[in-house]
Amino acid sequence: xxxxxxxxxxxxxxxxxxxxxxxxxxxxxxxxxxxxxxxxxxxxxxxxxxxxxxxxxxxxxxxxxxxxxxxxxxxxxxxxxxxxxxxxxxxxxxxxxxxxxxxxxxxxxxxxxxxxxxxxxxxxxxxxxxxxxxxxxxxxxxxxxxxxxxxxxxxxxxxxxxxxxxxxxxxxxxxxxxxxxxxxxxxxxxxxxxxxxxxxxxxxxxxxxxxxxxxxxxxxxxxxxxxxxxxxxxxxxxxxxxxxxxxxxxxxxxxxxxxxxxxxxxxxxxxxxxxxxxxxxxxxxxxxxxxxxxxxxxxxxxxxxxxxxxxxxx
Numbered sequence: 001x002x003x004x005x006x007x008x009x010x011x012x013x014x015x016x017x018x019x020x021x022x023x024x025x026x027x028x029x030x031x032x033x034x035x036x037x038x039x040x041x042x043x044x045x046x047x048x049x050x051x052x053x054x055x056x057x058x059x060x061x062x063x064x065x066x067x068x069x070x071x072x073x074x075x076x077x078x079x080x081x082x083x084x085x086x087x088x089x090x091x092x093x094x095x096x097x098x099x100x101x102x103x104x105x106x107x108x109x110x111x112x113x114x115x116x117x118x119x120x121x122x123x124x125x126x127x128x129x130x131x132x133x134x135x136x137x138x139x140x141x142x143x144x145x146x147x148x149x150x151x152x153x154x155x156x157x158x159x160x161x162x163x164x165x166x167x168x169x170x171x172x173x174x175x176x177x178x179x180x181x182x183x184x185x186x187x188x189x190x191x192x193x194x195x196x197x198x199x200x201x202x203x204x205x206x207x208x209x210x211x212x213x214x215x216x217x218x219x220x221x222x223x224x225x226x227x228x229x230x231x232x233x234x235x236x237x238x239x240x241x242x243x244x245x246x247x248x249x250x251x252x253x254x255x256x257x258x259x260x261x262x263x264x265x266x267x268x269x270x271x272x273x274x275x276x277x278x279x280x281x282x283x284x285x286x287x288x289x290x291x292x293x294x295x296x297x298x299x300x301x302x303x304x305x306x307x308x309x310x311x312x313x314x
Contacts, residue, residue: 014055014066019048020221029056029063030221039063049074050219050233051088051176073118075178077110079242087178087219087233090120094172096155096181096190098127099134103182105141109255109300110241111180112150116254117246123171125153127186144294148256157186157193165193172224178233191234195222198234248308251301252280257293258301273302 017029017037027048029039039056041047042064048054053069075093076085093115097103108124115122124145129135139154146152151171155164168190181187191198198220224230252258252272258280262270266277273281284298285291 014057015063017054017056018221019050019052019054021219022048022050023218027065029054029065037063039065041065047085049085049088050221051090053089073120075114075118075120076245077114077241077243078245079240080244083245086180086235087221089176090118090178090233091175092121092123092172092177094123094125094177094179096125096127096179096185096187097138098185099131099138100128101182101184102134103138103185105296106300106303107182107241108145109297109304110243112145113243113246113251113254113304114241116256117250123151123153123177125155125168125190127155127157127190129154129156144257144297147292155186155190157189161193168194169224169230172232173230176231176233178235180235181237183237187234187237191222191232194224194232198222243304243308246308248305251305251308255297255301257297261292271305273305 015031017031017039019027020030020036021028025047026038026040027050029037031037037056037058039048039054039062048065048068052071054065055067055069056063056065071088073090074085074088075090076083078084093111095108095111097108112122124142126135126138126142135154142152153167153171155161155167157164172194179187179190181190218236220234222232222234224232246254249269249271252262258272261279261283262272264279265272265275266279267275270278270280272278280293280298283291284293285295
């Protein structure tokens with residue numbers, strides 16, 4: 001899978017490519033004929049991210065990105081200090097969680113909201129179905145997400161899991177998918193199941209970026225098929241997922257179970273927290289019986305609304 005990683009000795013017209021790895025201001029661009037070229041942006045122009053289509057120009061043994069083509073979307077998180085972009089031009093975000101260790105519903109919800117904000121279709125995959133009791137608990141915890149018609153895929157990932165491989169390819173073929181997952185969920189196993197040798201390829205690219213002034217890569221693009229129609233993007237893990245780019249009043253519309261009932265509110269600017277005539281509050285489950293909105297989800301909504309209401313807007 002090794003490919004040439006030096007810029008062609010040509011000048012003049014801009015060349016095209018796709019960003020397949022990035023770290024800081026440096027990235028690796030794959031050309032239409034499969035070459036890998038280390039590139040950096042010219043001056044202080046906006047940084048390219050994995051998945052970007054770019055126009056670049058050869059410069060000695062590297063390249064300079066002159067233009068980032070218009071993006072369909074950009075999946076990112078934002079906290080009080082910085083914005084972290086994961087990838088651009090996505091069809092799916094696959095959020096991989098596991099029966100063990102227990103996953104955070106708060107983190108899952110934040111990732112789903114970020115995907116909804118960019119109109120990227122999310123897929124939830126629950127790994128370790130072979131752990132019967134933990135899996136049953138985790139599957140029950142995901143019931144509200146199945147009711148919202150999110151795809152929830154059960155997996156038991158192993159290096160030779162042909163059944164899981166077929167199930168994943170059925171969903172992902174012909175698409176560009178970012179894979180997210182906390183430590184221990186099985187993200188590396190999933191990547192290597194669909195892209196044998198992925199870790200070796202990452203090592204090659206990291207070595208190229210690590211030479212001289214460059215450093216190791218943190219986000220990587222892999223082609224699943226020889227025809228280069230199906231792609232996976234492996235992202236670094238994260239402990240926090242800030243949503244400070246979301247306005248508080250946007251939040252309900254990005255949570256499908258709450259959005260379904262928000263149109264029934266008496267007041268157009270209802271926060272769904274305390275107002276009379278709210279269409280959401282009566283739909284929250286309670287000790288007296290089941291209702292369409294889980295109590296856990298509604299609690300998360302309230303906590304996120306409070307957090308975002310305190311976020312400075314510039």
